[in-house]
Amino acid sequence: DSGVTQTPKHLITATGQRVTLRCSPRSGDLSVYWYQQSLDQGLQFLIQYYNGEERAKGNILERFSAQQFPDLHSELNLSSLELGDSALYFCASSEGGQGDYGYTFGSGTRLTVV
Amino acid sequence: EDQVTQSPEALRLQEGESSSLNCSYTVSGLRGLFWYRQDPGKGPEFLFTLYSAGEEKEKERLKATLTKKESFLHITAPKPEDSATYLCAVAVYGGATNKLIFGTGTLLAVQP
Numbered sequence: 001d002s003g004v005t006q007t008p009k010h011l012i013t014a015t016g017q018r019v020t021l022r023c024s025p026r027s028g029d030l031s032v033y034w035y036q037q038s039l040d041q042g043l044q045f046l047i048q049y050y051n052g053e054e055r056a057k058g059n060i061l062e063r064f065s066a067q068q069f070p071d072l073h074s075e076l077n078l079s080s081l082e083l084g085d086s087a088l089y090f091c092a093s094s095e096g097g098q099g100d101y102g103y104t105f106g107s108g109t110r111l112t113v114v
Numbered sequence: 115e116d117q118v119t120q121s122p123e124a125l126r127l128q129e130g131e132s133s134s135l136n137c138s139y140t141v142s143g144l145r146g147l148f149w150y151r152q153d154p155g156k157g158p159e160f161l162f163t164l165y166s167a168g169e170e171k172e173k174e175r176l177k178a179t180l181t182k183k184e185s186f187l188h189i190t191a192p193k194p195e196d197s198a199t200y201l202c203a204v205a206v207y208g209g210a211t212n213k214l215i216f217g218t219g220t221l222l223a224v225q226p
Contacts, residue, residue: 002157002159004157033214042216042217042218042219043201043203043216045213045214045215056213058213088155090157090158102146102160102163103160103214104160105150105157105158105159105160106157107156107157108155108156108157110155
């Protein structure tokens with residue numbers, strides 16, 4: 001157990017729907033990062049939050065959004081889902097905002113859009 | 115453009131057969147290089163961080179080294195339980211935060 005908790009583990013939904021993925025960071029970590037992993041793309045950075053505020057954005061679609069709450073857990077919202085959004089979504093956390101010492105990853109949410 | 119390339123894409127070894135995985139990078143402002151291990155359907159598990167050329171880190175049968183252009187993950191006398199995908203990532207200075215750029219990984223299979 002890495003200390004980073006992601007729920008749900010699996011999600012199956014239809015095209016056009018909206019889902020929310022949840023992440024609780026490791027105790028003491030202030031930064032949360034969201035990554036998408038698909039077979040042909042590898043791990044792609046989506047967005048980072050640090051202590052409740054957006055810190056950096058990667059290749060995140062406009063249909064996707066995220067937030068980090070006062071208790072530091074984070075949610076990734078995916079809307080108007082398309083077949084191509086099917087992937088593993090990972091959350092990672094780090095103590096600081098720079099990520100100099102590496103990230104701790106959760107076990108991921110597998111999203112299947114049918 | 116910042117880029118991380120791992121080779122080979124896949125590697126099959128016999129138990130006890132040592133080998134090396136390569137991670138080459140072209141980035142501006144390297145802040146650190148990370149190695150992760152990922153088992154199927156699970157999140158990447160942190161192995162090592164290297165910060166400067168010449169640095170080496172060891173953990174059990176794994177040893178990571180870093181030069182100015184690449185990193186190697188040496189696996190000595192591997193066992194079947196070392197089978198996994200090994201991911202390399204570089205942290206690049208990006209202003210308010212570092213960007214972590216991942217390679218696509220090397221899938222290692224160790225046969226008994």
